[in-house]
Amino acid sequence: MAVFTAVTLDDLSQWIKQFPLGDALALQGISSGIDNSNFFLTTERGEFVLTIFENLGFEQLPFYVQLMRHLAERGIPVPAPVPNASGELVVTLHGKPAIIVSRLNGASQMDPQPVHCAEVGTMLARMHLAGRDFPMTQPNLRGLDWITATAPQVLPFLSEPEAALLRNEVTFQGDFAATQAYGALARGPVHADLFRNNVMFEGERLTGCFDFYFAGVDTWLFDVAVTVNDWCIDLATGELDEARVQALLAAYHAVRRFTAEEQTAWQAMLRAGALRFWLSRLYDFHLPRAAEMLTPHDPTHFERILRERIARPAHPLPV
Template structure:
């Protein structure tokens, strides 16, 4: 179970006393997190999610609160910070910043089909439309500079095959840093994997975990999604699901010719980013048996598969 900071029942009851949510009935830690401590909390008034923020720049938490408020006003199915009796959205619990949010309905999809992929593409485009002109800005703490540094560091201690693959990414990183292409930008979710999306059947009911959100190329967010939602059994991309996700997105926001030109590189960039971050997490938590460690080799293999990208973007529907 990925709970880095435990919370005793008495501590949670005292915390909930700041709100008007009634008596605590039950709570338990949520398995699956790799960065924050999360708990399902049930009171007499409903079900909630308590997050203790463990990583990242704590001073930027107001950005995440403002982002979720903005997306809720845009009628997207997202959680939002519940205010206490004094109207405060951000709190402290056991030395960690704490947010209490409504628990959204639905469940995670283990095996996505084309209908799920089209729905996530459509909603991702709506998210980008809502944030492109929001005035909200946040640089990524795992952007191109971070990736270049981490790629060189990992290559220095890797086996020859992995070292060659990592070194092959450096010219791409240098090119994107030196000549940043004028691709459409917005605030991105940045981590829209299947475990951060909820469905009721084929109806998308929620997007959660915005703590990796940052300003950047919208195409990068699309690539992150495709790299999780549309994988084939052989390690490449499943054509039907990829086309469904891209068509769903394009039905709301048209892709540009410049995006089509950079699509293969953005797929590679997204795979590299999560290979690096998963490897970093594995190195940091190798002795923590209660922390879920996601396999970095998964994205190493995907990056190798993306050396040859056959599926392009739809430029007209």
């Protein structure tokens, strides 16, 4: 999240009337993240989040917004989109698509312990199962096609060792995606960005997750790998913390059992998750967009993680 499009309370004075929220009372830009313009919005009816989409168009947004509604209706703790008087969830603000969603209670847990990881594993498995009957489909827009197209754009900025790592891993993932083992992996809607700052806790109790704007249909195992690569690591080294890994995977497995095919693909998926975020951070670092508030991410963090996942055997999935 960031602020690329500035918004004031005066801008909202008439615009907000289409929603059943009363007047807008306060608005605060959210500086974390790098893709959309986000604001905490206080109205006469409570606390919400306003998002203006900088890259996604009206034709892409129904998947994300309807997925949130679908999950919320099935008891998954996610932000609920607020419809306007015409029943529309996505509307225009400053010429761009925008939505208002409910604001979750709690705070992000940036120093997770095994108990927090277990909560995340349980919720992620419940989310995957709840999405099985979601009728819409859209590929993961940061999947292999995007990786293949984006890697050449950042290669000129890299040292030779970095460039070699990127080229080799793109080739590895392309080859793996063509295998029968990959084709047999369970698939469905995935969050694809379930980092620590996208989950809320009150104490040890998970109260919700948000930021579904990288969601798409992909392998569920990729979603697990992305999550483990953030929640279960030593931030300084990228190494996996065995206690947190075991807690998250065991909790997930108790809700949705891992398959034999997923056992085989686990290490490759951990590498795929690391590659996706290393490449996106490389792109945002070397080819940035202007923003009023922007918090850049360090690409070397996921380079370390990728090198770790290549060098060390992954902790096996529960059986």
